[in-house]
Amino acid sequence: MNGSKAAPRRNLRNVLDLTLQWSILALLLGSWELFTRKQWVDPFFFGQPTGIYHVIVTWMREGTAVGPLWEQVTVTLEETVLSFIIGVLFGIVAGFLLGRSRWLSVIFAPYIRVINAIPRIVLAPLFIIWLGLGMASKVALGVTLVFFIVFYNVFQGVREVDRNLVNNARILGAAERHLVWHVQLPSALSWIISSLHTSFGFALVGAVVGEFLGATHGLGYLIAMAQGTFNTNAVFAAMIILSVTALVADWLVSALERRLIGWRPAAASERAA
């Protein structure tokens, strides 16, 4: 009886929450539109929701100044995914090697610290000089961003494997390769996965910033061009398309996470081992 009463009430709650969420959006967009329509703020500088919508629709129908919209999205995505994959792979390998070997980590530690201290965005001009305006320079920038995040997480994950687990495995007869596959990698995996969310964001940053600074295609290039012509609506439009892309990617990473570390307790994932 309780259940049949509670269920509709919960549904009502959800409907209410959703309504409130949407009304905030409506209020924001509505007042933005109103303020710019009434010329209380200058739509030239602040853009206009309907204007942004028109830009997106035009881009979809007629393409952008540099070619069809989907082409720009694909270029940026391709750069992002490539730098993500390459950065993650290098990060895992390097983190694992240095995490396992005290000797290697002692030798390389100062170099890694120095390179990590450089704000790596400043490397973008170098990459553009070296690799040109094409995809390679953006991928290189993204890789330098992604690499260090994954590297530090894996390094830490391998270093902080529970001593107890290692001892237990060794007493059960584990050789070095068993330790790697049965203890260190799975233990580092949760650190790797949690770094993937941040890494993908940084891969996207690398691609877009690279495109700002010099490119012939891509969403970042669209934004740079819009900025050059003071087209505020187009800047916002490209931003929205970027955000949607990032959200979809984040959702994909979450799905991967659920698949890879199903052994973890659902909520208390940060509980000390």
Place this chain on the structure above:
Amino acid sequence: MSQSIANPMIQFMGVDKHFVRPDGQAQPVLRNLNFAIAAGEFCAIVGPTGCGKSTTLNLTAGLEPATAGEVRVMGQAVRGLHPNCGYMFQTDASFPWKSVLDNVAAGLIFRGMDKPTARSRAQEWVRRVGLAGFEHHYPHQISGGMKKRVAMAQSLITEPKILLMDEPFAALDVQTRALMENELLSLWSETGASVLFVTHDLEEAIAMADKVIVLSAGPNSTLKATYQIDLPRPRNVTEIKFEPAFARTYQQIWEDLKSEVMISYERQQSRATA
């Protein structure tokens, strides 16, 4: 007190153990430790906190080297890990990313058995420790007592000649603990392994062991006394506590242990106020 054993399974011969403190100074833990455990003997080690009970186990397993003297297992000096030991740690050491079945099978797979055979052997052990139906659960999905069962099956499946146990049931509630103690005794009686069982609980020590070793207060502790426990087997750890012989033994050992506990307590107090 210490009778000579013809072919001891474990033998400590004048063992000293020092740790190196972070400031580089040597911290003595054990001094001139001598004892021997026969094949199939169940030996409990009791002593005050910080007297090096767990270190004794680590020395036997080969996880740590002795500073002086020699630890022998089956007549061979221990130099590093050797395949004769099973070890149940104080804290949970099951692999959180492996299912119960794979946790139990791990030892066999590490020792080169192919997966299907290892799994079917593990299946048998999962049943023997009473976890049938939980094969595919992960450690975080089962209770503390069940995790101990996993640990028990995990270490027994490799059929070790020596079973090292470091306060394995300390974290369990009283009822579960008695249950696990009885199950351990019945599993052990089928294996014929020697057991070195560290505990701070004298009742547990007497109820389970053939021999109780009392260590003196740490740091730098040594053997204080050895007691032979002549209670009949098979035992029920709950019921045996009502035997008059149990109470007599308890009183006798407690006299020894009490003075060491007091010394240890006073040392800690003086260190705290220093």
